[in-house]
Amino acid sequence: MxxxxxxxxxxxxxxxxxxxxxxxxxxxxxxxxxxxxxxxxxxxxxxxxxxxxxxxxxxxxxxxxxxxxxxxxxxxxxxxxxxxxxxxxxxxxxxxxxxxxxxxxxxxxxxxxxxxxxxxxxxxPRRTQRARRAVAAPRPRRAVLIMNPKSGGGKVGRFGLVERAQARGARVVLLDPAAPVDVAELARAAVADGADLLGVAGGDGTQALVAAVAVEHDLPFLVVPAGTRNHLALDLGLDRADPSRSLDALTDGEEVRVDLGSVSGRAFVNTVSFGVYADVVQRPEYRDAKAGTALSAMPDLLVGAGGRRLDAHVGEVALTAQQALLVSNNPYASPDALGGTGRRPRLDSGVLGVLGIRVEGAAQAADLAVRGSQSAGLTVLTARRVEVTSATASGEGAGEIPVAVDGEALRMPTPVVCTVRPRALRVLVPRDRAPAVVPAxxxxxxxxxxxxxxxxxxxx
Known part of the structure; x- marks a missing residue:
């Protein structure tokens, strides 16, 4: 830009x-x-x-x-x-x-x-860039869409996505919630069977896994926002309230190229979280009681012996003893990203956004509340490469750290390296989609x- x-x-x-x-x-x-x-x-x-x-x-x-x-x-x-x-x-x-x-x-x-x-x-000038980047796309002949019926509280069934996709000529692979499968392998099998487009009706985590296969084979990718938040769809300007509208791209679509993030070889489309949030989502009880689990864990993570501190090299800048790090596929417009309300003005800037938080006491919390992004407790950076390491007080698990990739809880060996592949992902979007609102x-x-x-x- x-x-x-x-x-x-x-x-x-x-x-x-x-x-x-x-x-x-x-x-x-x-x-x-x-x-x-x-x-x-x-x-x-x-x-x-x-x-x-x-x-x-x-x-x-x-x-x-x-x-x-x-x-x-x-x-x-x-x-x-x-x-x-x-x-x-x-x-x-x-x-x-x-x-x-x-x-x-x-x-x-x-x-x-x-x-x-x-x-x-x-x-x-960013207000008009999104429309200029889109190019006309031919109608896919052998589109394959992978759908998660549990995602977003059952949006696949509620919006009749299977029937609507089939009516537009797509083949639907419906995941079985009782038998977890490797969605990336399903996507590769679809490519081997002649698919000329891959798509996903699900959350950002599933989107990223199939998007990586689409990039691997240089195929267009269709985003159907059937998850809970679907940040990628939001920043593409898609209608998250009615995911069926994304299927219009199969008959009248255009193509945009966006970046694809990578964390230690695993693709991500939205964010990778380290530190406090990543530690909380690792807990088995988190899915059933998010608020209660977070409140129970926070004292140990913020000021207790269980608190993990992170070191990171963000390009040429070194960050030390951070309590939380959030690495995003393209920078968010404001630190509101930590609360899930942020927006990315661009998806093709070719850089990662990085937010680091270090608040050690009440005084620093007050400073953060008053000064916001100008506070010493909050660091906002961009880079093409981010390397994260950690050392716990007890030394337990020092060789690997909790990581939340697009909301999915994982553990990865250190150092964890995040990079970005500029304009690697070809996304098929409906031509008549509502224009994405560029954040102030x-x-x-x-x-x-x-x-x-x-x-x-x-x-x-």
Whole structure:
């Protein structure tokens, strides 16, 4: 992807044109308005609102850390503090007669952020890249789709995917939940039988295994989002609410090329997790009681003797003693990826995204809550190669570490090496799919200023 900045002078308006420039100006005016209200109209009350809001955020973060990192009375106290802090701030605003002013400032600041991010998104050339990368694709004659009837709570049956795929000329291989099989071998058998397209109705983990076979034989690949989250489908712009719409690609499709990640020789389409999350998902009880298992394990993993620390070489950068690492096939737009809500603006950038977390105590948890991605506890990087190693306090299992590949719990010998194969996977997508929403770029005030005062281009 090209540079965000132009060399010298004002940045020409592109993409969103005049609308982006006007939104940028509205955002800057809203910032000025907020400052005026705080300094002039409100006076000392403005300082009270800002200070109490900041203190409430810090105290809430400290309480949340105690709740996650400890058991017993300290955990109970943490829960009380985390809940009481925002409640106390609201009570303070109400008693002091500041709630209306605080609400007004909050609305103004929200409008500022909304206008600023919308302006940056409208002027971002990534908005049109996805459509330009797609090329016309011939209709497959011997498509083979592998479907997991249990995936996503039974979406295959609920949406009639078998019948709909067969009506479009595809052969369906339905997995038997009672007899686990190697889906990669099923895909290779389909290729040997003459398949000219491979597809999967299932989650990201199954998608990755079959996608690797498609890359191996240079065949197009069809994504049918019948899993629980299906991040790959989300970032391709597919309709996860109705997976049957992806089958339209069999009769009226186009092809896009995307990257395919590899972790120690195993393909992944979304993320590879190391550390706290990977340790939790290894536990047998996790599938039936996710929240309870995580809360039970967190104290040992965060501050106890069972906590694993990770070292990694991310390109030329060395990370040490990380509690968690997340390596993604292309970078996510924000650290929200750790919560499962992030988006990848591109799937063909040719690099891995890396998020590292190291929070050793309540103070660092508060710093992370206040400063976000600028906190020393969070590292955001990109690289073509990532090497991860680990040494536990007891030395047990030092030769291998837990790894969660596209949500699947595995163990791999160290060092675990993650790489990316640029534009290796040919994905067949429906031509009339809804355009994928490009996430708002990071809030860059300097870029916003250049956009607000940019010159209008004289020619196309």
């Amino acid at each position: 090209g540079q965000d900045e132009h060399e010298g002078g004002a940045e020409p308006v592109s993409g969103g044109g005049l609308a982006a420039r006007m939104l940028a100006r509205v955002a800057l005016l809203a910032v000025v308005g907020v400052l005026v209200v705080l300094v002039v109209a409100v006076g000392e009350a403005g300082l009270v609102i800002v200070a109490s809001g900041l203190v409430g955020l810090v105290v809430c973060a400290v309480g949340s850390w105690w709740f996650l990192a400890y058991r017993g009375v300290r955990r109970l106290l943490g829960a009380v503090v985390a809940i009481a802090a925002p409640v106390a701030v609201v009570v303070l605003f109400t008693v002091a007669g500041l709630w209306l002013t605080a609400l007004l400032l909050g609305v103004c600041w929200a409008a500022t952020l909304t206008c600023a991010r919308t302006a940056l998104r409208r002027s971002d 770029p990071p809030l860059d005030w300097r870029r916003l200023l250049r956009l607000a005062f940019a010159r209008t281009p004289t020619s196309s």
